[in-house]
Amino acid sequence: MKVLIIGCGRTGARLARRLAAQAHEVSIVDNAREAFLRLGPNFAGKTYQGSGLDHDVLESAGSATADIGVTVTSGDNRNLMIAQLLQHKYGVKRTVARLHDPVRAEIFHDMGIETICTTTIVEGLLENFINQGHFPSLPNEISINGDASSLETM
Amino acid sequence: MSYAIIIGGGRVGYHLTRSLINNDYEVLLMEKDAGVFRPLASDLGDVMMQGDGCDPLTLKAAGIERADLVIAATGDDPANLVICQLAQNCFKRTRIIAVINNPQSEELFDKLGVRERVSVTAAALNLLGQKVSKGPVILLGALERSNIEVIEILVDENSPLLDAKLGDLSLPKGTLIISVLRHGQALIPNAETVFAQGDVLVTLIPQELEAALREFIV
Numbered sequence: 001m002k003v004l005i006i007g008c009g010r011t012g013a014r015l016a017r018r019l020a021a022q023a024h025e026v027s028i029v030d031n032a033r034e035a036f037l038r039l040g041p042n043f044a045g046k047t048y049q050g051s052g053l054d055h056d057v058l059e060s061a062g063s064a065t066a067d068i069g070v071t072v073t074s075g076d077n078r079n080l081m082i083a084q085l086l087q088h089k090y091g092v093k094r095t096v097a098r099l100h101d102p103v104r105a106e107i108f109h110d111m112g113i114e115t116i117c118t119t120t121i122v123e124g125l126l127e128n129f130i131n132q133g134h135f136p137s138l139p140n141e142i143s144i145n146g147d148a149s150s151l152e153t154m
Numbered sequence: 155m156s157y158a159i160i161i162g163g164g165r166v167g168y169h170l171t172r173s174l175i176n177n178d179y180e181v182l183l184m185e186k187d188a189g190v191f192r193p194l195a196s197d198l199g200d201v202m203m204q205g206d207g208c209d210p211l212t213l214k215a216a217g218i219e220r221a222d223l224v225i226a227a228t229g230d231d232p233a234n235l236v237i238c239q240l241a242q243n244c245f246k247r248t249r250i251i252a253v254i255n256n257p258q259s260e261e262l263f264d265k266l267g268v269r270e271r272v273s274v275t276a277a278a279l280n281l282l283g284q285k286v287s288k289g290p291v292i293l294l295g296a297l298e299r300s301n302i303e304v305i306e307i308l309v310d311e312n313s314p315l316l317d318a319k320l321g322d323l324s325l326p327k328g329t330l331i332i333s334v335l336r337h338g339q340a341l342i343p344n345a346e347t348v349f350a351q352g353d354v355l356v357t358l359i360p361q362e363l364e365a366a367l368r369e370f371i372v
Contacts, residue, residue, distance in 0.1 A: 053232070080239075104208070104210060104240075
């Protein structure tokens with residue numbers, strides 16, 4: 001799949017590495033060149049420095065042919081705007097915006113924009129931990145307690 | 155009394171607030187940043203509210219549900235878009251105006267149904283363009299909801315329009331000269347009108363014909 005990731009913070013970089021290792025075609029965009037250091041030396045995808053709101057940057061990163069767009073910059077509003085830009089200007093079929101604010105996340109989800117909310121996820125897991133005495137088990141390789149393996153591969 | 159909420163206490167938000175107060179609006183100006191908020195609050199008093207206008211809970215606390223007018227005037231287009239979408243979809247407001255900082259954003263705001271927009275950078279560029287433009291054709295602006303531009307054509311001593319009769323000219327089809335400014339008077343031209351030196355022709359033209367018109371005039 002052609003995956004376009006906007007924002008190369010911890011989440012964006014880890015997701016990009018994981019997907020590239022699964023042989024997905026990954027492009028990742030970030031304002032700051034240093035952010036790409038998080039990808040490590042063996043990253044198989046492509047990096048594009050520039051604003052994720054800039055049409056030229058998105059176009060060179062392949063917005064017109066991406067199968068899915070993921071927006072994980074540090075700003076909720078920016079993630080919502082870029083996800084909608086990918087959807088409505090470039091016709092990207094599937095987009096998902098990462099948000100911290102649960103209220104905005106639900107409102108925009110109801111408006112037809114796929115959102116994932118860090119706050120409600122962490123809140124739910126913690127509630128489970130407190131009431132059940134442990135975290136629920138999550139599917140696949142989702143780690144609740146972190147992952148330091150990147151230390152060795154950097 | 156109409157109630158207006160303005161989000162963003164920059165220059166646009168501040169001056170707009172003062173002007174709406176003078177026009178008998180009840181106004182609330184919301185600013186997130188404490189450093190920007192404090193001096194505004196000591197100037198405008200009760201009109202000011204400190205808060206993030208992109209947060210639906212804050213908008214609700216500001217009484218957005220009874221607002222007749224919502225203006226998203228921050229310096230950040232993603233914030234302005236979210237404010238407009240919340241006002242539109244979540245709070246069902248009908249009168250919403252967006253300030254657009256980056257001209258590139260305009261297209262998406264339009265696609266997402268934000269109909270009333272003020273593009274501040276584009277407007278400034280346009281005015282600057284008028285000041286620095288040399289030639290006889292000056293772009294004044296574009297009409298909303300169309301691709302029609304308003305331009306001024308100056309008839310100078312080298313103009314091919316000088317002493318020409320409007321009815322004899324083959325201007326690009328679709329060019330509409332709506333008025334001729336002559337000695338400070340606005341005349342309505344007809345096929346018999348003969349252009350004189352110093353005339354300014356106020357003209358409507360589809361954007362795609364502007365280049366052809368410039369070629370015709372120069």
